[in-house]
Amino acid sequence: MSTNEINIRLKKLVAGIANQEVSDISEAQALKEIGIDSIGMIDLIGGLEVEFGIRVADEDVGPEVFADMGSLAGYIERKSNKS
Amino acid sequence: MIYTIGEIITQTSLKTPDKTALIFDGQRYSYRELERKINQCARKLIGQGIAKGEKAALFITNAPEFIIAYFALIRIGAVVVPVNTQLKLRELQYILENCQTRMLLTNLATDSFINQTLPHLTTVQQAIVLTTDPKIAGDGRIQFWNLQTEEGANDHPGLSLIDADEAVIIYTSGTTGQPKGVVLTHLNILSNVNSIVHYLRLTEDDNTLIFLPLFYSYALSQMLTVLRAGGTITLMRDFLFPQRALSLVGQEGVTGFGGVPTTYNILLRIGNLPTYNLSSLRYILNAGGPIYPAIIERLLSAFPGVEIINNYGCSEVAPRATYLDFKYAREKIGSIGKAIPNVQVRVLNPDGREVVPGETGEIVIRGSNVMKGYLNNPVETGRVLQKDGLHTGDMATIDEDGFIFIKGRKSDIINCRGEKISAKEVEAVLISHPAVYEAAVVGMPDEILGEAVKAYIVSKDGQLVNKEELLIFCARNLASYKVPKVVEFVAQLPKTASGKVQKHLLK
Numbered sequence: 178m179s180t181n182e183i184n185i186r187l188k189k190l191v192a193g194i195a196n197q198e199v200s201d202i203s204e205a206q207a208l209k210e211i212g213i214d215s216i217g218m219i220d221l222i223g224g225l226e227v228e229f230g231i232r233v234a235d236e237d238v239g240p241e242v243f244a245d246m247g248s249l250a251g252y253i254e255r256k257s258n259k260s
Numbered sequence: 261m262i263y264t265i266g267e268i269i270t271q272t273s274l275k276t277p278d279k280t281a282l283i284f285d286g287q288r289y290s291y292r293e294l295e296r297k298i299n300q301c302a303r304k305l306i307g308q309g310i311a312k313g314e315k316a317a318l319f320i321t322n323a324p325e326f327i328i329a330y331f332a333l334i335r336i337g338a339v340v341v342p343v344n345t346q347l348k349l350r351e352l353q354y355i356l357e358n359c360q361t362r363m364l365l366t367n368l369a370t371d372s373f374i375n376q377t378l379p380h381l382t383t384v385q386q387a388i389v390l391t392t393d394p395k396i397a398g399d400g401r402i403q404f405w406n407l408q409t410e411e412g413a414n415d416h417p418g419l420s421l422i423d424a425d426e427a428v429i430i431y432t433s434g435t436t437g438q439p440k441g442v443v444l445t446h447l448n449i450l451s452n453v454n455s456i457v458h459y460l461r462l463t464e465d466d467n468t469l470i471f472l473p474l475f476y477s478y479a480l481s482q483m484l485t486v487l488r489a490g491g492t493i494t495l496m497r498d499f500l501f502p503q504r505a506l507s508l509v510g511q512e513g514v515t516g517f518g519g520v521p522t523t524y525n526i527l528l529r530i531g532n533l534p535t536y537n538l539s540s541l542r543y544i545l546n547a548g549g550p551i552y553p554a555i556i557e558r559l560l561s562a563f564p565g566v567e568i569i570n571n572y573g574c575s576e577v578a579p580r581a582t583y584l585d586f587k588y589a590r591e592k593i594g595s596i597g598k599a600i601p602n603v604q605v606r607v608l609n610p611d612g613r614e615v616v617p618g619e620t621g622e623i624v625i626r627g628s629n630v631m632k633g634y635l636n637n638p639v640e641t642g643r644v645l646q647k648d649g650l651h652t653g654d655m656a657t658i659d660e661d662g663f664i665f666i667k668g669r670k671s672d673i674i675n676c677r678g679e680k681i682s683a684k685e686v687e688a689v690l691i692s693h694p695a696v697y698e699a700a701v702v703g704m705p706d707e708i709l710g711e712a713v714k715a716y717i718v719s720k721d722g723q724l725v726n727k728e729e730l731l732i733f734c735a736r737n738l739a740s741y742k743v744p745k746v747v748e749f750v751a752q753l754p755k756t757a758s759g760k761v762q763k764h765l766l767k
Contacts, residue, residue: 193728196735196743210370212740214346215499215526216677216708235532239501 301332312337437684441635510537520548520678548678
């Protein structure tokens with residue numbers, strides 16, 4: 178999966194969870210700023226597993242990976258390349 | 261004996277000045293340091309001309325700045341209005357106009373807040389942005405204060421306050437669709453703090469982890485009770501990463517924390533829960549909404565040896581009214597227990613008599629913790645504050661041993677993840693969408709949220725509206741927790757002959 182494709186699919190997933198327009202989301206934006214809260218985080222982790230076929234380990238659920246759209250896209254790319 | 265909230269920290273700072281009062285992001289603040297920062301902030305606020313009895317809004321996310329600003333305002337006799345930082349402009353405008361605050365303190369030093377939201381807050385004459393990094397320019401009303409490095413006079417402002425003075429106004433969802441300002445005095449809050457310290461047996465050895473937002477009356481109560489006991493607060497920005505909360509328990513020697521049912525639904529999903537060091541943990545509190553007995557059972561298994569304590573209250577009682585003593589946790593599972601010390605809690609039937617076991621009635625509360633009233637709202641105040649006490653609108657039964665069990669609410673309020681949501685407020689936003697003819701909003705059981713918002717929509721003739729578009733519209737006008745989780749389009753709503761929507765048929 179290309180970086181561009183990951184970004185597009187991730188934006189769509191996050192927009193759906195936070196009830197936002199895809200066009201309103203930028204790659205540098207913090208997830209919290211977009212409106213992802215603790216409940217949204219559960220939906221997001223489940224969504225990542227379905228949308229990208231990756232398994233999000235408990236220890237990965239932290240501010241390093243889930244800081245913003247860019248850090249999360251990078252994580253998806255790394256996990257996708259491993260599997 | 262202390263009579264006003266501001267004395268809480270002063271007292272401990274004199275007794276054990278070097279004791280850690282607050283831990284945030286690995287940084288520690290002693291009572292002496294916190295006292296000094298509070299006095300500095302109080303002096304600066306006096307310099308801004310804020311007078312006793314004047315209202316000031318706190319629009320601050322979890323950070324030391326919240327605690328410093330809260331106590332500084334309280335200490336100079338101002339009335340603190342903590343505001344939910346998730347609110348959207350329309351909601352924020354209503355609250356600030358309702359309580360007529362001219363001063364707002366915030367730590368949201370973002371371009372969107374300063375340049376898009378603040379210009380629309382017309383009642384605010386002074387906005388104080390608490391930040392260590394003042395990069396964003398704003399209009400002339402804005403000042404940037406760095407409470408971490410400020411120097412200046414730090415002696416106690418020494419104003420004369422009494423326990424009957426107003427201290428805090430908490431906004432809570434109202435059945436009419438607009439939030440109501442619950443006015444609490446120093447006495448209301450302190451008497452509740454003292455009762456909680458007593459029944460939780462809090463001491464200076466306690467370390468309370470707070471991850472709920474401090475603008476909630478529940479989290480404010482956690483903050484005040486542990487400080488009253490001379491203990492330590494371990495503060496988190498939020499509960500976005502629950503694993504970090506568990507790590508902090510071991511790292512900082514946390515002895516207790518409080519959450520809402522949703523907190524526990526989330527924690528119990530963490531696969532490697534048993535690998536965390538939770539040996540310092542003594543108690544876990546639930547409040548903010550009814551918790552399913554099955555969740556309590558799972559908590560008892562997941563946290564062996566930890567006291568799981570179910571509580572009940574509301575902002576109007578500053579905020580605690582009952583608790584279930586841990587010794588009855590299994591025997592009376594699902595109960596909210598009995599009254600906390602110094603509070604009377606009765607379940608009354610419509611005739612005003614106490615119910616017998618099995619009969620349902622309304623929870624009515626008396627005590628020095630019961631609010632003064634709703635701000636500028638004598639009608640609602642008179643409706644709930646009656647001769648026999650505060651009528652909560654919560655329906656309950658008692659068992660033969662006097663333990664109370666919640667059965668539901670009299671009013672059209674949805675309890676989603678500990679937040680009370682007015683169905684009418686959500687309906688009003690839905691109906692303002694150009695393609696919506698009618699809307700009815702109800703609470704539906706939800707495994708994680710407790711109750712989720714469900715909307716039934718009748719669209720205008722010939723107009724198409726899709727669910728996503730409607731939810732985006734809601735998200736622009738309502739805080740995220742109020743946005744419906746489920747939307748169902750129907751041809752018509754069930755109604756009585758007089759045209760009233762029969763919501764019981766929609767649940």
